[in-house]
Amino acid sequence: MAYKLGLIGHPIEHSLSPWIHQQFMDVANIDGEYKLYEGDHAKLPEVIQQLRDHRIDGFNVTVPYKQVIIDYIDELDPAAKALGAVNTVVNQNGTWKGYSTDGEGYVRSMKEQFPSLLNEASSVLILGAGGAARGIYRAFIQQNVKRIDIANRSEQRANGLLELRQDPTVSTVLTLQQAESQLNEYDLIIQTTSVGMKPNTDEQIIRLDHLHPDTIVSDIVYQPITTALLKDAKQRGAKIHHGHAMLLYQAQLAFEKWTGTNLDVGHLVDELERKLRGE
Numbered sequence: 708m709a710y711k712l713g714l715i716g717h718p719i720e721h722s723l724s725p726w727i728h729q730q731f732m733d734v735a736n737i738d739g740e741y742k743l744y745e746g747d748h749a750k751l752p753e754v755i756q757q758l759r760d761h762r763i764d765g766f767n768v769t770v771p772y773k774q775v776i777i778d779y780i781d782e783l784d785p786a787a788k789a790l791g792a793v794n795t796v797v798n799q800n801g802t803w804k805g806y807s808t809d810g811e812g813y814v815r816s817m818k819e820q821f822p823s824l825l826n827e828a829s830s831v832l833i834l835g836a837g838g839a840a841r842g843i844y845r846a847f848i849q850q851n852v853k854r855i856d857i858a859n860r861s862e863q864r865a866n867g868l869l870e871l872r873q874d875p876t877v878s879t880v881l882t883l884q885q886a887e888s889q890l891n892e893y894d895l896i897i898q899t900t901s902v903g904m905k906p907n908t909d910e911q912i913i914r915l916d917h918l919h920p921d922t923i924v925s926d927i928v929y930q931p932i933t934t935a936l937l938k939d940a941k942q943r944g945a946k947i948h949h950g951h952a953m954l955l956y957q958a959q960l961a962f963e964k965w966t967g968t969n970l971d972v973g974h975l976v977d978e979l980e981r982k983l984r985g986e
């Protein structure tokens with residue numbers, strides 16, 4: 708069978724998802740297409756109808772429709788329900804089921820690069836409390852790490868993440884300044900804000916003066932590939948983890964849900980980096 712896959716969002720003309728999923732189809736020797744379904748808010752009902760008319764097998768959802776798409780979904784998996792956001796939809800015989808693959812995709816990308824990092828002794832700091840941070844926080848809760856702190860500009864938004872806890876995971880909400888002063892307490896620091904993203908590539912969410920060189924610093928921003936924060940961390944001797952790895956692994960998980968194919972995608976991390984650099 709030829710899979711009919713796609714992406715809805717606005718704007719999406721520069722999305723790398725068609726390239727990524729074409730690579731997956733090629734590696735898996737699966738026949739199919741991944742098309743862009745672009746439309747602003749006024750066109751959303753029409754775009755949704757197109758997806759139904761095309762009998763799409765599955766699609767991704769990106770900004771600004773990750774929440775509003777829920778109105779069109781028949782069933783939600785537990786992560787999507789808890790987060791109130793969907794980035795992947797599977798069409799099961801006409802029933803649309805919504806998933807959120809960002810958090811689990813992030814954890815997969817981290818385990819791939821640093822297999823022994825996450826255990827019951829690990830302390831993690833998340834910088835940011837937006838949609839991506841929520842998915843990552845929820846996924847880390849399920850990893851049974853020792854502690855997951857959150858630092859965000861808006862304290863109220865950071866407190867909102869604590870509601871995702873299913874058990875008394877040890878988490879403290881910090882200001883960005885408090886986080887800066889206790890950076891040496893963490894095994895992993897995950898930057899999830901949009902600070903440092905193109906065109907503001909000189910911006911850095913916190914100073915790293917108190918960074919321990921054994922700490923891994925991760926930034927989910929992937930444009931540029933190496934953000935100012937990651938450059939700084941590398942210069943201080945820390946190990947770094949790039950945002951495009953998360954992009955690839957959240958796509959791997961979506962592809963798995965659509966096709967039932969569990970692909971090894973590690974070799975595509977460097978290819979995706981070259982693609983992002985425009986090489």
Ligand SMILES: NC(=O)c1ccc[n+]([C@@H]2O[C@H](COP(=O)([O-])OP(=O)(O)OC[C@H]3O[C@@H](n4cnc5c(N)ncnc54)[C@H](OP(=O)(O)O)[C@@H]3O)[C@@H](O)[C@H]2O)c1
Nearest residue numbers: 835836837838839840860861864899900901927950953954
């Ligand atoms: N690698 C991937 O696969 C992947 C996946 C998803 C997202 N992303 C990237 O992650 C970033 C965040 O996405 P999102 O969907 O979570 O966005 P979002 O829901 O809009 O959240 C934005 C976050 O950034 C913070 N922020 C924005 N400007 C700031 C500033 N000037 N100073 C301090 N904090 C600031 C916000 O803080 P407040 O709460 O205080 O406003 C909030 O924590 C984007 O750059 C996106 O491209 C990457």
